[in-house]
Amino acid sequence: MLTANINSITINNKTNTASLLRNVDFTLFPNNIYTILGKNGSGKSTLLLALVNLLDNNDFTIDGSIKLNDVNLQKLSESEFAFVRKDNFRFIFQDSISAFDPLKKIKYYFELFNYSLNEIRGELNYFQLPKYSEVCELYPHQISTGMAQRISIVLALLSNPNILLLDEPTSALDLPIINLLLHRLKKYVEQENKIVLLVTQDIPFAKAISDYISLMEEGELSQFITPENFFNKEV
Numbered sequence: 001m002l003t004a005n006i007n008s009i010t011i012n013n014k015t016n017t018a019s020l021l022r023n024v025d026f027t028l029f030p031n032n033i034y035t036i037l038g039k040n041g042s043g044k045s046t047l048l049l050a051l052v053n054l055l056d057n058n059d060f061t062i063d064g065s066i067k068l069n070d071v072n073l074q075k076l077s078e079s080e081f082a083f084v085r086k087d088n089f090r091f092i093f094q095d096s097i098s099a100f101d102p103l104k105k106i107k108y109y110f111e112l113f114n115y116s117l118n119e120i121r122g123e124l125n126y127f128q129l130p131k132y133s134e135v136c137e138l139y140p141h142q143i144s145t146g147m148a149q150r151i152s153i154v155l156a157l158l159s160n161p162n163i164l165l166l167d168e169p170t171s172a173l174d175l176p177i178i179n180l181l182l183h184r185l186k187k188y189v190e191q192e193n194k195i196v197l198l199v200t201q202d203i204p205f206a207k208a209i210s211d212y213i214s215l216m217e218e219g220e221l222s223q224f225i226t227p228e229n230f231f232n233k234e235v
Contacts, residue, residue: 107136
């Protein structure tokens, strides 16, 4: 269970302080897919980064609490949070190529953890990627944006986190792969204690995949409600 009670997130510069997010209050329960819809600049990605302590503490201030089960993550040291993040979270960035070190081959990321070769092959095949023997020898500059996004998804799924965070996961994917991702994430949350939280502007994808949907507008997040209620509510 992930709970956020955030009064505000502000960005600080030399001359003033600007509010990015306000009054964010939600609890995410296992075995569900949660989606945040919103336009560019509404604060969706900032919220995801805040949940896993990836905002620069020198520039951003979070007023509030973020709890994983009964642990207040805001009270942990950087090193303590790093351990919690490693054991519980995986974050799939929208700009997946930039998430890879340009000097390291893709095999470096698969070899960081003790994934079985059969599991790797299965996920690569599912997402219509080349064989592992080919993928592992590539450098980030040798793969397309769509391939980078799919490899990031594969790596995240292989690590089997309790909470999977995805930032615009369909932005570089074509429709057949989007459908594969939809079914794979639905299967993923059927496992015990798994939560998926994603942010997107892809309304058809959100409508098809979500158990609960919220809207981010001008730094404020609405309550999570079912897709039926979200899309049928009066405007």
